[in-house]
Amino acid sequence: MTLDDKKRVLREMVLHRRFEERCYQAYIERKIGGFLHLYPGQEACCNGVMEAARPGHDYVITGYRDHVHAIKCGTDPKVVMAELYGKETGCSKGRGGSMHVFDVAHRFMGGYALVGGPFPLAAGIAKGIQMKGGDEISICFLGDAANNQGVFHETLNMAKVWNLPVLFVCENNQYGIGTSIQRSTAVLDQYKRACAYNIEAAQCDGQDIDTVYEYAKTAVDYVRSGKGPYFLELMTYRYRGHSMSDSRGYRSREEEEEWKLRDPINILRDKLIAAGALSMDEFTAIEKATDDYIENDVMKFAEESPEPNVADLEKYVLA
Amino acid sequence: MAEMMYWEGLRRAHDEEMTRDPLVICMGEDIGVAGGTYKATKDLYEKFGEKRVMDTPISEGGYTGLGIGASFIGIRPIIEIMSVNFAWLAMDQMFNSAAKVRYMSGGQLTAPCVFRSAGGAAHQLGAQHSARMEKVFMGVAGLRVVTPSNPKQAYGMLKSAVRSDDPVFIYEHELMYNMKGEIPDEEYFHPLEGSEVTRSGADVTLFGYNISVHWCLKAAEILEKQHGISAEVVDLYALAPLDRAGIKKSISKTHRAVIAEEDEAPVGVGSEIIAIINEECFFELDAAPVRVHSALVPQPYNHTLEKAAIPDHQDVVNAVLKMFGKA
Numbered sequence A: 001m002t003l004d005d006k007k008r009v010l011r012e013m014v015l016h017r018r019f020e021e022r023c024y025q026a027y028i029e030r031k032i033g034g035f036l037h038l039y040p041g042q043e044a045c046c047n048g049v050m051e052a053a054r055p056g057h058d059y060v061i062t063g064y065r066d067h068v069h070a071i072k073c074g075t076d077p078k079v080v081m082a083e084l085y086g087k088e089t090g091c092s093k094g095r096g097g098s099m100h101v102f103d104v105a106h107r108f109m110g111g112y113a114l115v116g117g118p119f120p121l122a123a124g125i126a127k128g129i130q131m132k133g134g135d136e137i138s139i140c141f142l143g144d145a146a147n148n149q150g151v152f153h154e155t156l157n158m159a160k161v162w163n164l165p166v167l168f169v170c171e172n173n174q175y176g177i178g179t180s181i182q183r184s185t186a187v188l189d190q191y192k193r194a195c196a197y198n199i200e201a202a203q204c205d206g207q208d209i210d211t212v213y214e215y216a217k218t219a220v221d222y223v224r225s226g227k228g229p230y231f232l233e234l235m236t237y238r239y240r241g242h243s244m245s246d247s248r249g250y251r252s253r254e255e256e257e258e259w260k261l262r263d264p265i266n267i268l269r270d271k272l273i274a275a276g277a278l279s280m281d282e283f284t285a286i287e288k289a290t291d292d293y294i295e296n297d298v299m300k301f302a303e304e305s306p307e308p309n310v311a312d313l314e315k316y317v318l319a
Numbered sequence B: 001m002a003e004m005m006y007w008e009g010l011r012r013a014h015d016e017e018m019t020r021d022p023l024v025i026c027m028g029e030d031i032g033v034a035g036g037t038y039k040a041t042k043d044l045y046e047k048f049g050e051k052r053v054m055d056t057p058i059s060e061g062g063y064t065g066l067g068i069g070a071s072f073i074g075i076r077p078i079i080e081i082m083s084v085n086f087a088w089l090a091m092d093q094m095f096n097s098a099a100k101v102r103y104m105s106g107g108q109l110t111a112p113c114v115f116r117s118a119g120g121a122a123h124q125l126g127a128q129h130s131a132r133m134e135k136v137f138m139g140v141a142g143l144r145v146v147t148p149s150n151p152k153q154a155y156g157m158l159k160s161a162v163r164s165d166d167p168v169f170i171y172e173h174e175l176m177y178n179m180k181g182e183i184p185d186e187e188y189f190h191p192l193e194g195s196e197v198t199r200s201g202a203d204v205t206l207f208g209y210n211i212s213v214h215w216c217l218k219a220a221e222i223l224e225k226q227h228g229i230s231a232e233v234v235d236l237y238a239l240a241p242l243d244r245a246g247i248k249k250s251i252s253k254t255h256r257a258v259i260a261e262e263d264e265a266p267v268g269v270g271s272e273i274i275a276i277i278n279e280e281c282f283f284e285l286d287a288a289p290v291r292v293h294s295a296l297v298p299q300p301y302n303h304t305l306e307k308a309a310i311p312d313h314q315d316v317v318n319a320v321l322k323m324f325g326k327a
């Protein structure tokens, strides 16, 4: 990544952070309903991987913590917010909500609310790519706890047997709701589990985007060159609770503060400042411009968009 | 009599049964250290320790099967599956192992385990978190299905279920955990079969279970006050086996039936009850029985569409008025 790339990514990451923080507020104001799972703290994961891949070209699929992944693939933040508002202009027409963001035009194949559900779907997409002979790859982002589902094992096995072009990205934030990985998972290093299926795998810091990018580049190149599946584990942390109703009683405030010292946005910002490519004032201006954009464009669009029509209740059930 | 919430009733039943019998255990995601998503196991981890209050990995098929296996040799597990949507992943074990083992072993093995899960559409949880699945569970031979509609039932049914030698599925509802109601101070066991006439009436029977009992009760009040129609409300708290005699008895009195369910039709609790009515008391009917149910759509996220998809007390009222030619 050039310094210009990095500056762009920094702006994107600020957008991702502020977008999520604004969701939090909108939820408290009861503008957003249902369950809401936010991404702050994990921005370097999605951004680092997708910088190494081709957003909008490679297929991406993920779980319920999905807003940022969609935006990174090219989905307009306005239509993601409209989806969270349940509006007809939302990317899933208001039918999906936070946990079911979809944007097939940008090859964002969706957020799914069942833990582990996307594993085999990702492999299936990879199978399709293989048959059609394209140079895309299939990228599956999921949390660490999802790896305890049976389909994780079934999928990894098939992916290797058929040498499918799929990249599994494990965003290891160390918790499945309120249960620490220490108490739920026999093998703490998730990448080691892939070796049971003879799948190439690596683990790296998920807070420093340069590191994520470097590891992801290796992984993406491997998969794209037809060598088969790859499993990449990124060590990260979510700042907020699992969802909005979570008071985080299962972990210490010290642990949270420690992770915040390694904030992915601050790390990138400080590197750019040290390289003389950014000033603190410029950064503050980025934050301000981002907030203005979110308020004047994104929120306004979501607020002013129409509700779906009740007469269309059964639309989209069958083709 | 103490006033308690639905979740407190469940918690008390867990506590009493685990205190009584050291072989009673509970297991599920986040039920221990984190206290349980709906608090039904709050503080039990501190009291009984991690060997008996098991925080499981997110492995529904795996831990459900593990609980069933433990029940083969005398353990009494209460297996919590956070949401009925996730119970899909456990159904293979519930149906192919727990429900069939007694029959296919010629009575040698039983699976005396309790499955607890929350079903229903809460508030805008979207398609993958709003399932109603009772119609599937109630059609499986070898499985008992009960659906508590108030805290007293929740408490008494869990206690009975723990002591039952059959696998029992307790179908709870996400919107009912904070509902308040009286629970006897002394130990109480609610039957796992039968039904309950919650309100007596003469002109029509409203059949409900779990949350829809409350729609029926509200509808009955409106029908009486505003339309002079006297409705009987029958709480079908046991869906498997269904109380054929109870259904027949009420129809013989009122000669009309409306069944309210949150599940979708086709194929539902309502269709089954209508079949029973046809088989048991067809010639006593003054009107064709009808069902009130959800639209056949994956639950929409949008609030307005969501409300339009699921029925409520007004739909029950409308169905009755139509039956009486008043709408």
Ligand SMILES: Cc1ncc(C[n+]2csc(CCOP(=O)(O)OP(=O)(O)O)c2C)c(N)n1
Pocket (backbone or CB within 6 Å): A065, A113, A114, A115, A116, A142, A143, A144, A145, A146, A147, A173, A174, A175, A176, A177, A242, B029, B058, B060, B082, B086, B089
């Ligand atoms: C099959 C299934 N079981 C349980 C749940 C409830 N649940 C939602 S998220 C979650 C934790 C998942 O943790 P992880 O995969 O590590 O992802 P993270 O939330 O940390 O990003 C659980 C248990 C679910 N949605 N689906």
